[in-house]
Amino acid sequence: MGISAHARRQAERQAGELVAARLPDLGAPRRRVLTALVARTIESWHVFVRDDLPAPGTADAYLIGPGGVFAITAGALDDAAARAAIRHAEDRFAGLPGLHGQVVSGSAVHFVIVGGEAAGHWQVPEAELGKLFRRDALHLDRRRVRAIVDGVDGVAGRLRGYAPFAVAPPRDTTVSEGLLDAETLTENEVEAAQHRPFDAWLTLLHPQQRAVVTRRYNGPARISGPAGTGKTVVALHRLRHLARTTTGPLLFTTFVRTLPLVHRATFERLAPEMTGRAEFTNLHAWARAFLASRGRAVEVDNGPVRTALSKAWRAHRDELGAIEPSNQYWETEIDRVLKGRGITTFDEYARVYRKGRRINLNARQKAMVWRYFETYQENLADKELHDHNDLLAIALGELVREPPEKPYAAVVVDEVQDITLIGLRLLRQLAGDGPNRLLLVGDGQQQVYPGGWRLSDAGIPIQGRGEVLRLNYRNRVEVLTFAQRFDAMNHVDDLDGAAGVALRDAEPASEGGEVRSWRGTAADLPAALLSEVDKLPVPRGEAAVIAFHHRDVQRCTEILRKAKIETRSLDHFSGESDDRLKIGTVHRAKGLDFRAVLVVQTTDPEHGDGDAGRERRELHDRQHLVAATRARDFVWWGLVGNTAG
Numbered sequence: 001m002g003i004s005a006h007a008r009r010q011a012e013r014q015a016g017e018l019v020a021a022r023l024p025d026l027g028a029p030r031r032r033v034l035t036a037l038v039a040r041t042i043e044s045w046h047v048f049v050r051d052d053l054p055a056p057g058t059a060d061a062y063l064i065g066p067g068g069v070f071a072i073t074a075g076a077l078d079d080a081a082a083r084a085a086i087r088h089a090e091d092r093f094a095g096l097p098g099l100h101g102q103v104v105s106g107s108a109v110h111f112v113i114v115g116g117e118a119a120g121h122w123q124v125p126e127a128e129l130g131k132l133f134r135r136d137a138l139h140l141d142r143r144r145v146r147a148i149v150d151g152v153d154g155v156a157g158r159l160r161g162y163a164p165f166a167v168a169p170p171r172d173t174t175v176s177e178g179l180l181d182a183e184t185l186t187e188n189e190v191e192a193a194q195h196r197p198f199d200a201w202l203t204l205l206h207p208q209q210r211a212v213v214t215r216r217y218n219g220p221a222r223i224s225g226p227a228g229t230g231k232t233v234v235a236l237h238r239l240r241h242l243a244r245t246t247t248g249p250l251l252f253t254t255f256v257r258t259l260p261l262v263h264r265a266t267f268e269r270l271a272p273e274m275t276g277r278a279e280f281t282n283l284h285a286w287a288r289a290f291l292a293s294r295g296r297a298v299e300v301d302n303g304p305v306r307t308a309l310s311k312a313w314r315a316h317r318d319e320l321g322a323i324e325p326s327n328q329y330w331e332t333e334i335d336r337v338l339k340g341r342g343i344t345t346f347d348e349y350a351r352v353y354r355k356g357r358r359i360n361l362n363a364r365q366k367a368m369v370w371r372y373f374e375t376y377q378e379n380l381a382d383k384e385l386h387d388h389n390d391l392l393a394i395a396l397g398e399l400v401r402e403p404p405e406k407p408y409a410a411v412v413v414d415e416v417q418d419i420t421l422i423g424l425r426l427l428r429q430l431a432g433d434g435p436n437r438l439l440l441v442g443d444g445q446q447q448v449y450p451g452g453w454r455l456s457d458a459g460i461p462i463q464g465r466g467e468v469l470r471l472n473y474r475n476r477v478e479v480l481t482f483a484q485r486f487d488a489m490n491h492v493d494d495l496d497g498a499a500g501v502a503l504r505d506a507e508p509a510s511e512g513g514e515v516r517s518w519r520g521t522a523a524d525l526p527a528a529l530l531s532e533v534d535k536l537p538v539p540r541g542e543a544a545v546i547a548f549h550h551r552d553v554q555r556c557t558e559i560l561r562k563a564k565i566e567t568r569s570l571d572h573f574s575g576e577s578d579d580r581l582k583i584g585t586v587h588r589a590k591g592l593d594f595r596a597v598l599v600v601q602t603t604d605p606e607h608g609d610g611d612a613g614r615e616r617r618e619l620h621d622r623q624h625l626v627a628a629t630r631a632r633d634f635v636w637w638g639l640v641g642n643t644a645g
């Protein structure tokens, strides 16, 4: 139900009279804008207007409601005045209490110029003021709005509140659909906002989260903490803060191809005016584009690269297989240790501490691995091929040779735990030195690829600039408790070799949640999975099926297809909302969240004993932890074995 045209007209008339009475000397454009804002107080929006307008260096009015907090100025403004008004608005609102110990983040305050121009700021033509009230942007319920408004009342200064109107229906009409009293309108708004209770972070942060958003770091900084503690949320707020306080380009990057697109969409909700200001791209795509811009296009052709690797394995299988029979183990050694760390001489390899690798290699064994590596490199060179690590190494070389003409003002790296060391060095080089230039966000416990490094290996000193978040906002307590079972075996480090905070130390922010598990054979899986999809406690579009191997994703996709259940692969998901069930591997699901998650795990008999087996088991535990912590409200864990247990 919407608001009747009559109710709107009545509210506008009353608002016009009120504004004219309180601010009689106001110019016409400003009066129109303020009137339009005040009229919105029939829809659970609260408006505060300065009583000394026009007041240079401050916004004219502040709007607080289910869509967040807005500082609004009518008419043209130069950039310096706009920045002053933003700072003033941030100072006024930052730290005002929300609910449950959360506070308003200054970086959440939208600054909007109505009917005027100022590049780099959110400009809305007067006729399109309604855009600020879009229903899909609502994320605060009435209690949260009330808490903020109460806070403003305490620090109002020259601000005067324009209390919400209650518009009565005209005497000669009975109340009918489309003609609503203020209370009903409020309920509608509130209901809409409550569909997105988890989006409260668009405005409200934990005081510790908020502090990280604006803290000045004199060198590279790191945010770590267990799953769901709002690391990405804080990184996005910080990006907005940096966009407001710097003029150069900004980069938000990760190792995962699809994740930056999801975060770009989220950032656009948080900071609609910054579209285009920050670049969201995965590290390899960035490197490819950068090299192309320098006329040095490097393409990675996966098929032939795999052939080069298999050929090298065939040539060295006998000697390496005696240490560990799985070719995957040795491919990882090349990918994550030798090339991932940018090792180019045997001496370096002989000395390197192979973090995350459980099989200790003596000098003779390392020499065998080196020969395997050399064969692989020769195979690549024969066919003039490059692999993904080469791409990063070449980009790093190019960056060192000639730094970018227009350096980034800041580089933010999410899910940093899965980036290779060579990637990390590239990012370090790209960000350069200087305050606030490099922010690394990650959690060692969620590493879904093998191998590892310490930040110090990449020459990234963090001393005193490491932040740790602990309050888990994503997973309801039952889900969190279930996920915590996976962290028993994992030693967690803070990405720099010291002890980190594990999921078992995270505190839940929300009650409730539900976990169900199932165990059965492959033949039973279709019926079990379909029955769970049928019973999902949330809309299908807000749920995901997560598996650990491509073959299991394919198997589940096929089961769902046959049952005519529409799915969207996480390989092509960039955060858009639709009613298709999402499906993908844990590698694609990391960094995302869903209200419900159906996990399909096939038992992994191939773990094996010994050091390599232990390494695989730990990796799988970390992957299981990531899968379980993607769920907000509900997890179904299906374990598919050869026999039902």
Ligand SMILES: Nc1ncnc2c1ncn2[C@@H]1O[C@H](COP(=O)(O)OP(=O)(O)OP(=O)(O)O)[C@@H](O)[C@H]1O
Residues within 6 Å of the ligand: 102, 198, 199, 200, 201, 204, 205, 206, 209, 225, 226, 227, 228, 229, 230, 231, 232, 233, 234, 443, 446, 472, 473, 474, 590, 591, 592, 593, 629
């Ligand atoms: N201050 C907050 N208020 C309300 N919800 C929040 C807050 N911070 C985070 N959240 C919720 O928690 C979810 C997880 O946040 P985010 O993705 O930033 O965590 P993360 O630490 O990066 O997680 P992961 O490491 O598991 O990917 C968000 O989608 C949001 O719904």
